[in-house]
Amino acid sequence: MHIRSLVVILLATLAGAVTFAQSGRGVLKGTVRNADGIIAGATVQAKRQATSEMFTATSAASGQYEMPNLPDGTYEVSVPPLGLATARFTQQNVVIEPGKTTALDIVLAAGGQGVIGDDNAFLALQKKYANVRGPAPRTRDGHPDLTGVWNGSLDPNPQPAAMLPWADEVVKQRRATNAREQPSAHCLPDDPTPTLPLLRKFVQTPTLLVQLFEQDPHYRQIFLDGRDHPKDADPTWMGHSVARWDKDTLVVDSSGFNDKSWIIFGAGLPHTEMLHVIEKYRRLDLAHMQVDVIVEDPGTFTKPIERHMTWQLAPGEDVLEYICNENNKFEANAGLN
């Protein structure tokens, strides 16, 4: 066999493969904006409906995004919510044709509660601290130091909870009444799961992690001193939290909850006193924290609920004093009186 022929054949085969691939691929591009202007740093997701493959791109400073090499097919294009500032965007049946460019400009609607304060400032905070770089700091005892002010975020692709029938009923009821019995509307404590996409401050010592936040009850203690949960804890809104280090991940275990809180921001799920929450905090670098939450409650859910978020450090911010009972207009405005 002639060596040169073999090379030619191989080249022909390779060229054929490339041509074939290109012929099956197209481009998706456009701009991400909201009512106030262009949005940088938004994640645009394209899910190929036939295969469930997920492709992502991030909008540039110009607001433009581009996915230059998508297999042809029909896609669901989405942009997860940015904090409380923007609502989820979803567009079904976006067709990518071989060798063609599909233009899709995306306008994000305001988030349900994106009206005041930090809610609306989410985008500004994200932009302000986009260039914070450095390694994750460590404490004197060698563990990652989670101390700092963190801007929470939402799971980009939250999976719906699989619930027992009673809990499904409760959720339906809550939706039908516009969540008017939500505890925080009545100045009662917020969700014990760290899913509210707002600022919170972590203060870590060798034996304690204190989380400060603006919502009631304003702080939470996580004991790092090796203690166990009390045997028969008095049920509370925030429960009892202990943690241990799994290499560089802090694994927080909470139980001892009452059954009054509505859990998982945006979902407002019910639960029983069997609620068990596991949080895993891993500081990826100076500016980012990976937060994985597993919520178990065999009295409510048919399988554990998970949420996966990446928080951003906001070193120039602080948690502010917030007094819900001062001039709370919810009951008046909701017509509950």
Next chain:
Amino acid sequence: MKRAALFVAIILAAVPLLAQAGRGAVAGRVTTDQGDPAAGVTIQAKDAAGKYASVVANKNGEYRLTNLGAGSYEISVPQMGLRTARFAQPDVLVEAGKTLTFDIKLMPNNFGIIGDDAAFLQIYNKYKDLKGRAPRTPEGRPDFSGMWLANVDPNPQPAQMLPWAQKEWERRRDRAFEGMPTSRCLPADPTLTLPVFYKIVQTKDLLIHLFEQDPHYRQAYLDGREHPSDPDPTWMGHTVGRWEKDTLVLDTVGMNDKSWLLQATWLPHTEKLHIIERYARPDLAHLNIDVRIEDPDTFLKPVERHVQWLHTPGEEVLEAVCAENNKFLEYSAVK
């Protein structure tokens, strides 16, 4: 020589007799309103010159104040937390060479009815004999971290107020303090003098107080920052701290004018309020705090409180949610 020795011996023997002859004592038993021994409370005898002698009641509530010069005294027992109210009896006559029996029954404090308030004496007595040295941080500073049971100033001096403040304070008193912010689930006193539990979490840059009242925490910045030049007024204000040797000096400004200051007194103030707290930990068990409250638009001179907190390492601040089942408005018929 033998005679001289005898003479000296007689003089030595006579001195104690002479002292006892000019001195008297007060002794008795202190009980709570429930009739339980009020162990651990301090009994004070103030003489005509304003000088105090004091002793702590034993586990049976018994006390004995000895070696008091003959004369008239005010016998008092400072308020203990929110459990017992201050007791004071003026014009108690101590006679030379006699022991006056003086039993004291403490009245409950207005708030001494539930939870930690009622348990104050038990908790206080559980930890009052804790011994040890004050711990230090890795940087060599005193470490104030831990659980503390606060107490009130044993001998608080009345505030001297401008006429408007005096009038406002009398109005509050005459209405049984019904507009007190905490009764409506609004924040407690920014002077942090309420005699309840506090947890201090101290790092190099920050000192946090956690407490059961709204707003549940206060941050004091130890990182050298200044107050903001034009802070948004808040209930707790803006607090920075600096070290003066082993004393931490906390300085707070930027408060709104809504809070009521100092438990049991509930003073008004303006946005000019300026609070200086000096923290020193002389040993493991104690935190001595001097609080100075300035407000030239309210007080004729600064109000001071000198308190001692007790370390209670086995206790914890609990979740307290005021808005949950608050009965104040219902019971007080305030609309």
